Amino acid sequence: MIVTTLKPLDEILESISPYRKILIAGCDGCTQPPRGLREAKTLKQLLELAGQLKGKKFDFKVTSVVKQCDSVLTTSALKPYVEDVEAVLSLACGAGPQTVAEFFPDLPVIPAQNSHFIGIDDREGSIMYDSCTACGDCILALTGGICPVTRCSKGLLSGACGGASNGKCELDSERDCAWELIYERLKRLGKLDLIRELAPPKDYSAKGWRVTP
Numbered sequence: 604m605i606v607t608t609l610k611p612l613d614e615i616l617e618s619i620s621p622y623r624k625i626l627i628a629g630c631d632g633c634t635q636p637p638r639g640l641r642e643a644k645t646l647k648q649l650l651e652l653a654g655q656l657k658g659k660k661f662d663f664k665v666t667s668v669v670k671q672c673d674s675v676l677t678t679s680a681l682k683p684y685v686e687d688v689e690a691v692l693s694l695a696c697g698a699g700p701q702t703v704a705e706f707f708p709d710l711p712v713i714p715a716q717n718s719h720f721i722g723i724d725d726r727e728g729s730i731m732y733d734s735c736t737a738c739g740d741c742i743l744a745l746t747g748g749i750c751p752v753t754r755c756s757k758g759l760l761s762g763a764c765g766g767a768s769n770g771k772c773e774l775d776s777e778r779d780c781a782w783e784l785i786y787e788r789l790k791r792l793g794k795l796d797l798i799r800e801l802a803p804p805k806d807y808s809a810k811g812w813r814v815t816p
């Protein structure tokens with residue numbers, strides 16, 4: 604999922620203050636926490652209240668898109684609303700507002716969220732972890748399903764730096780050492796020999812900027 608957090612209300616208020624008629628567009632896709640229709644309606648109420656306190660009156664419309672990063676779904680879902688709005692306030696990850704900007708180029712689009720990372724949702728601990736940097740050349744098969752590119756603070760590809768203490772990273776004592784996790788996982792899988800296969804330098808050009816699915 605794409606892990607996001609809502610921007611501070613004051614910041615959103617400041618960004619939308621030049622406009623009165625605004626479409627709040629949620630996204631039912633992979634944003635976590637969810638930011639669909641219910642969250643869009645809640646944001647509308649909060650902004651109306653905050654606006655009143657500052658003597659500003661908005662005219663909000665609210666909708667949600669199945670996947671705001673999908674150009675077809677977004678254009679068809681937003682088209683009925685855009686005729687008489689001055690701006691779109693997007694509750695999607697960073698890809699959503701960019702889709703809106705590309706397909707409705709005359710309409711200002713404002714992000715209501717900050718996008719942080721592609722993450723794992725540890726529901727029991729209610730914590731979301733950065734787990735993939737989308738490097739374009741996945742090596743999880745060699746590392747027991749744990750990503751060193753993302754989860755090792757130094758992004759090391761060829762084993763631990765040796766600085767870990769009690770299983771925690773030397774650069775962040777709250778963070779598990781990714782390479783200790785990889786070691787333990789490979790040991791459990793009976794594949795410790797893989798850890799001796801030093802990974803060659805990574806070809807980050809594989810990350811690319813566009814992909815033909």
Ligand code: SF4
Nearest residue numbers: 735736738741742750
């Ligand atoms: S190796 Fe690359 S693609 Fe695979 S999980 Fe890590 S960052 Fe993502």
Ligand code: SF4
Nearest residue numbers: 755764772773780781
């Ligand atoms: S202690 Fe572990 S996670 Fe931290 S930089 Fe070294 S190898 Fe990477």
